[in-house]
Amino acid sequence: xxxxxxxxxxxxxSGVVANMLxxxxxxxxxxxxxxxxxxxxxAYLPMVKMAGLPLIAYRMVPGSxxxxxxxxxxxxxNAQTFKSAEAGMQAMDAALEAGQPVGIQTGIYWLxxxxxxxxxxxxxxxxxxxxxxxxxxxxxxxxxxxTNLCDAASMKKARFVKGVMAPKGRMYHVETLPEDIDYARxxxxxxxxxxxxxxxxxxxxxxxxxxxxxxxVIRKTERNKPDQLKPLLGHIVRMQEEIGTGxxxxxxxxxxxxxEAAQKLSDERLAVASKxxxxxxxxWRRFALSATKMCRGRKAMDVAELDRLLNVVADRETAVxxxxxxx
Amino acid sequence: xxxxxxxQDNSRTYGGHKKLLYATNEDGGLEGVQSSGWEVETYATVSxxxxxxxxxxxxxxxxxxxxxxxxEYHMFAKRMDMATLTSATGYGAWRVKxxxxxxxxxxxxxxxxxxxxxxxxxxxxxxxxxPVQEPGESPEVPAESKA
Numbered sequence: 001x002x003x004x005x006x007x008x009x010x011x012x013x014s015g016v017v018a019n020m021l022x023x024x025x026x027x028x029x030x031x032x033x034x035x036x037x038x039x040x041x042x043a044y045l046p047m048v049k050m051a052g053l054p055l056i057a058y059r060m061v062p063g064s065x066x067x068x069x070x071x072x073x074x075x076x077x078n079a080q081t082f083k084s085a086e087a088g089m090q091a092m093d094a095a096l097e098a099g100q101p102v103g104i105q106t107g108i109y110w111l112x113x114x115x116x117x118x119x120x121x122x123x124x125x126x127x128x129x130x131x132x133x134x135x136x137x138x139x140x141x142x143x144x145x146x147t148n149l150c151d152a153a154s155m156k157k158a159r160f161v162k163g164v165m166a167p168k169g170r171m172y173h174v175e176t177l178p179e180d181i182d183y184a185r186x187x188x189x190x191x192x193x194x195x196x197x198x199x200x201x202x203x204x205x206x207x208x209x210x211x212x213x214x215x216x217v218i219r220k221t222e223r224n225k226p227d228q229l230k231p232l233l234g235h236i237v238r239m240q241e242e243i244g245t246g247x248x249x250x251x252x253x254x255x256x257x258x259x260e261a262a263q264k265l266s267d268e269r270l271a272v273a274s275k276x277x278x279x280x281x282x283x284w285r286r287f288a289l290s291a292t293k294m295c296r297g298r299k300a301m302d303v304a305e306l307d308r309l310l311n312v313v314a315d316r317e318t319a320v321x322x323x324x325x326x327x
Numbered sequence: 328x329x330x331x332x333x334x335q336d337n338s339r340t341y342g343g344h345k346k347l348l349y350a351t352n353e354d355g356g357l358e359g360v361q362s363s364g365w366e367v368e369t370y371a372t373v374s375x376x377x378x379x380x381x382x383x384x385x386x387x388x389x390x391x392x393x394x395x396x397x398x399e400y401h402m403f404a405k406r407m408d409m410a411t412l413t414s415a416t417g418y419g420a421w422r423v424k425x426x427x428x429x430x431x432x433x434x435x436x437x438x439x440x441x442x443x444x445x446x447x448x449x450x451x452x453x454x455x456x457x458p459v460q461e462p463g464e465s466p467e468v469p470a471e472s473k474a
Contacts, residue, residue: 008347010359031349031357051408093466109406110448113343117372121411145345145361157448201348231378252328252349256357271355278351281329285367293328295374 004101004130006140006147010249013065013141016103016126021075023101030142034059035257036186037068038194040250042317043206044214053221053232056214056239060197062165063126066172072186075132079172085160088169089152092129092159095173101130101140105170107161111141113148123165129155161261187261188327191270192256195325197316208321211314215307222303229301235289240288248288253283269327273320279314287313330360338364340372379406390457396432397457398423398443406445414445 005023007030009015012035021028022043034040039060040172048055069075082088095102108125109241127141136149150158157171200207208233213237221229241246262270287309294306330350352358368436402412407455413420426432437451444451451462 010347045429049410051410115340115344117342117376119342120406121415133358143346161415162417162446163411164437181355209417227332234371236373237367238375241365241368241371253356256349259355259357274357275355278328278357288367292370296370 002055003147004128004140007142010253012126012142013062013124014253016128016247017069019128020101020103021069022076022176022178024142025179026075026177029256029260031253031256032260033069034065034250034253035194035261036072037065038072038190038197039068040194040254041197041206042079042208044210044217044286045205046217050278053235055186056236060241064226070191072097074178074179076175076177077172079170081159081167081171082169083184085156085169088159089156092169093132095171096129096137097230100130100173103128103150103172103242104159106270107163108158108168109159110154110158111139112150112154113139113141113144121163122165123161123167129235150273165287169231183264187265191258191261191324191327198321201324207294208314208318210239210311211317215310219303222301229303230295233295233306237291240284248281251277251284255281257285262276264318267327269323272321276316276320276323280320281312283309283316285315330358333362334365335358335362336366336369337363338366340364340369340376347427378402387457394427396427396429397434397455399427400457401443401447401449401454407447412443412446414450416440416442 005019007015007019009021009030011030011034014030014037017037018028018030018033020062021033032281037060039058041060046054046055060067066077070077071237080091092102092104096146103126105123106125106127107121107123109119109121111119111127116176120205127139128145130140132137132138133149136151137155139148141148159167159171161167199208200233204210205213216228218232219238221232255274258270258277262268276283287306290299290309291306293302309321328348328350330352333348333350339362339426345363347359348362349357350360350379357421385399386395386403390397390400402408407415408424409465412418413423416423418426426435438453438455443454
């Protein structure tokens with residue numbers, strides 16, 4: 001039985017999609033998948049709570065990477081969900097038996113190989129199941145350096161966990177690849193689409209204005225609820241750096257996509273934009289560093305400074321996307 | 328971020344693993360580089376985990392004092408909160424809150440506890456009791472039935 005070619009990625013969904021396309025004969029990098037799906041975003045959503053704190057998203061909702069790539073290059077997926085866990089496990093075993101590795105959606109909390117501190121209740125974690133080894137499944141989870149083993153009981157629990165974004169055993173593989181891909185059309189289209197999303201002119205909490213909005217929230221929190229300031233800052237940094245490769249991480253993935261696109265289309269403008277987006281990502285990290293120092297008391301708490309840093313980020317991203325809109 | 332600036336802070340939260348991120352290389356391109364962690368991220372993760380553990384320990388103390396049912400302790404021990412638990416069990420928030428009262432929780436049948444047991448992957452008898460060990464210096468949590 002040939003093992004699925006594992007490749008570590010920065011993010012689970014883009015990694016799974018890139019690895020599955022590559023395995024089925026369409027070599028594709030993780031950044032290219034992420035870029036083609038137009039999934040970069042910023043959104044500060046106070047009405048959606050995560051453990052009592054607002055949801056801060058740096059990329060589009062789970063599922064959008066797969067859908068976005070499908071829209072951009074026309075690959076067809078065979079995807080199914082299951083009502084019964086038994087049927088879902090049998091279907092997966094049958095596929096693996098036939099030598100077909102499958103992508104699945106799981107609840108990351110229940111995966112036994114995930115380190116304790118990385119486990120939380122997030123039910124849209126994607127990975128590939130390569131084949132069976134005895135009673136265990138060999139799993140290509142793109143967040144990890146190597147493949148991992150998962151026992152059948154944990155696998156069933158992770159695939160059929162209930163709650164928000166319940167996976168319902170969701171399982172997929174590539175059905176047909178596109179005949180040929182017109183990158184000269186698909187790439188600029190995907191970039192313009194993403195530029196539009198980031199501009200989000202009528203939604204103050206999304207895109208560049210969302211970044212400035214978050215700066216305002218930090219100021220307001222200090223004024224009105226000073227005891228909640230540190231938890232809020234900790235939460236922002238955590239959402240930015242940890243959860244699913246975080247905000248800065250996504251900026252760097254997109255920058256890598258722009259660079260690859262620049263080479264593919266011989267377009268110097270994209271290479272310049274790539275550099276500028278790397279700078280924006282570095283500003284995000286500078287913000288995280290300052291916020292953390294202030295929380296730990298290694299630097300005087302200064303919300304005006306944090307607000308200013310976020311505005312620098314917003315300025316940089318505005319400049320990048322203004323150029324990309326006209327690609 | 329340049330390739331040689333990728334943080335390698337050996338974060339304990341990574342459990343010995345490395346994550347991948349993209350950084351600028353010598354030729355001005357970007358490539359995947361492994362990172363063993365960044366202190367800033369570790370601090371945020373550890374703070375969040377500590378906050379959850381504090382909630383769990385407080386629930387344990389209240390449970391021992393008979394003010395709250397063991398359900399609250401097990402909820403936090405499984406890193407869940409009210410929203411996670413209600414969506415995973417299908418019980419409404421008012422109902423879960425009711426089940427946090429010891430005199431009501433103690434009368435619940437196995438059938439009523441089943442959604443909780445499924446969501447947390449524990450047995451009814453485990454759900455009904457609190458960990459035996461005294462909360463002393465070692466914050467060992469025996470309730471993690473599955474590693």
